[in-house]
Amino acid sequence: DAGVIQSPRHEVTEMGQEVTLRCKPISGHDYLFWYRQTMMRGLELLIYFNNNVPIDDSGMPEDRFSAKMPNASFSTLKIQPSEPRDSAVYFCASSLYRGTNEKLFFGSGTQLSVL
Amino acid sequence: KQEVTQIPAALSVPEGENLVLNCSFTDSAIYNLQWFRQDPGKGLTSLLLIQSSQREQTSGRLNASLDKSSGRSTLYIAASQPGDSATYLCAVNLTSCSNYQLIWGAGTKLIIKP
Numbered sequence: 288d289a290g291v292i293q294s295p296r297h298e299v300t301e302m303g304q305e306v307t308l309r310c311k312p313i314s315g316h317d318y319l320f321w322y323r324q325t326m327m328r329g330l331e332l333l334i335y336f337n338n339n340v341p342i343d344d345s346g347m348p349e350d351r352f353s354a355k356m357p358n359a360s361f362s363t364l365k366i367q368p369s370e371p372r373d374s375a376v377y378f379c380a381s382s383l384y385r386g387t388n389e390k391l392f393f394g395s396g397t398q399l400s401v402l
Numbered sequence: 403k404q405e406v407t408q409i410p411a412a413l414s415v416p417e418g419e420n421l422v423l424n425c426s427f428t429d430s431a432i433y434n435l436q437w438f439r440q441d442p443g444k445g446l447t448s449l450l451l452i453q454s455s456q457r458e459q460t461s462g463r464l465n466a467s468l469d470k471s472s473g474r475s476t477l478y479i480a481a482s483q484p485g486d487s488a489t490y491l492c493a494v495n496l497t498s499c500s501n502y503q504l505i506w507g508a509g510t511k512l513i514i515k516p
Contacts, residue, residue, distance in 0.1 A: 291445070330491070330506045378445055390436065391504075393445030 291394035293379050299400045305367040308397045310379030311360055320391070321354055321364050322378040330378075336362065337384070369401045404429045406494055408507035416515050417484055423477040423510050425492035430470045433495040437466050437477050440489045440509070449490075450477070482514045 292311040300306055312319045320335040334344040339356045347354070351370070356362040366373055380393045405428045415421050425435070434453045438446040450459045450466040452475065458467040465478040479486055491509040 329508050332504070380445075390448035390451055391438075391446075392448070395443075395445045398443075 291379055291381050291392050293377075293394035293397050295397060296395065297398045297400075299402065300369055301402050302370055303368040304401075305365065306369045306373075306399060306401075308364040308377050308379075308399070310362045310364070310394060312362070312379070312381030313383075313392055314360065316381035316383045316392070317359075318382045318384055319356060319362050320380040320382075321362070322380060322393075323375045324378060324396070325375045333364070366399075369399075371401045374399055374401050404432075404494065404496060404505045406492060406505050406507040408490075408492060408510050410510060411508065412511040412513070414513040414515060415482060417482060419482050420478065420480050421482055421512075423479070423490050423512070425475040425477070425507055427473045427475075427494050427505070429496075430473055431496070432470065435466075435468055435475050435495070436493050436504075437464075437475075438491045438493065440491060442488075446491065479512075484514045484516050487512055487514045 291313055294309045298306060317338050321333040323331045323333055331346055333346045334354045335342055336356045339359055352366055354364045376396045376398050378393050378396045380391050382391045383389045407426045409424055432454055434451055436451045437449045439449050440446045449464055450461055452459045452466055452468040454470060463480040468475045475492060489509040489511045492507045493504040496503040
């Protein structure tokens, strides 16, 4: 398996623009997570899905953020409109639920810069 | 509220030394604890997962221990190599019904000098 695949690797955009981040989880994994990492706040869980259904979105900072998982092999995180304070590395991760002791697998992340 | 602390924030040691990274947590009611490695510009890689009923896990030159009663975990790296240079994060899992209530430490940046 190629692992968790995220695109794009880097995104530079101007304030106010819409940004869409994409993620393909490992095949067969039934949990998918979106994290944000910054120097100031470290890793923050934004939202996670189980079997394509959003379970906990309490970490989504504002209504400007939305996430979807239309099928088991694809998820998007959208920011509209983007702001400079959204600049961070966004990670997607997936896991297979087996008695809660399965490891978490991360993608390489999307480095987002909002100017 | 569960808090996870990793001290020191950064560590630099000569190649070949054995070293210990520390992770402490405030509430002993954890389900498991994971150690991750993060290389610059990369995602996180899970190294070891210790269940609450276990005392330690080993993988190659890595050994992770868990002492729930004292709220501590250590990651022991034997015979360190420059390739071990990375940031190491620990995360505790709080609940038994989901693997994903993870509380993260801020990480220890490790530099192994050739």
